[in-house]
Amino acid sequence: MAEGFFITFEGIEGSGKTTQINRLADYLRKNEHDVLISREPGGTELGQKIRKILLDPHFDTMDYKTEILLYAADRAQHVKEKIKPALKAGKIVISDRFVDSNLAYQAAGRGLDYEQVYQINNWVIGSTWPDLTFILDIDIKKGLERARKLSFDQAGDRLEREVDDFHQRVREAYLEMAVAERFCLINAARSIVEIEKDIKNIIARRLF
DSSP states (O other): OTTOEEEEEEESTTSOHHHHHHHHHHHHHHTTOOEEEEESSOSSHHHHHHHHHHHOGGGTTOOHHHHHHHHHHHHHHHIIIIIHHHHHTTOEEEEESOHHHHIIIIIIITOOOHHHHHHHHHHHHTTOOOSEEEEEEOOHHHHHHHHHHHSSSTTOOTTTTSOHHHHHHHHHHHHHHTTSTTEEEEETTSOHHHHHHHHHHHHHHHHO
């Protein structure tokens, strides 16, 4: 795999992305693949600082344009510092969120212009689009309940505190994306083992 392979995981809060990413990485490593796990926001040292700002409930009045530009800054650094070098080295890169999160959360969720959000991200990532994207789909109430149980603050971070209508718009945006060839829609309301099995089967067809 000379040019590497780029996998992203998407979904609403509490959809179980992190669990499945770690299981997939273990599976791939057992099959002798070199794997890099990363995330957005926060995949780099600079990104960690941006992440703290983006998720801090103290900044609940943050302008939506400020928000999208902070995500873009995080992504630009992530692509340059982590993703591109890893792909060039032939690694499989697995990212917990990427460009599709902005299209779901900022365009659909916040109501920003889709084309503007797309163009900002296209400028930032250039040709570094994912080869395969898993969308883990779950009912918003169940997802948020899961997410808040895992949060240090039971009220949730700045995004988890958004109203249900916001999260429903995000979920619907993901479902609309899922019809495109790059995406694989996964029912995340099932057991961890069932979800893992589906993901492994898809990966086996694509990589082995």
